[in-house]
Amino acid sequence: MKTIETTGFVGTSGSLHLEVPTGLVSGTHRVVVIIDEAIEPEPERPPLNLPLLPAVAWPENFSLRREDMYDDWGR
Numbered sequence: 001m002k003t004i005e006t007t008g009f010v011g012t013s014g015s016l017h018l019e020v021p022t023g024l025v026s027g028t029h030r031v032v033v034i035i036d037e038a039i040e041p042e043p044e045r046p047p048l049n050l051p052l053l054p055a056v057a058w059p060e061n062f063s064l065r066r067e068d069m070y071d072d073w074g075r
Contacts, residue, residue: 002024004021006018006019006020016033
């Protein structure tokens with residue numbers, strides 16, 4: 001068994017063209033092909049353009065108690 005590392009060219013018809021070193025016996029051989037595709041990094045996203053809201057203080061008598069927000073039926 002021999003390990004050969006070479007580059008190949010894939011044509012538009014899907015055919016793969018390789019060049020192998022001399023000295024191989026002609027005939028049918030078992031070939032394993034590994035395609036090493038470079039993973040492209042994701043493009044950087046621009047920062048979010050969120051609207052700015054004015055910050056004001058809550059009124060002093062503002063209540064978030066359940067009893068103050070809902071009626072007698074709890075809704």
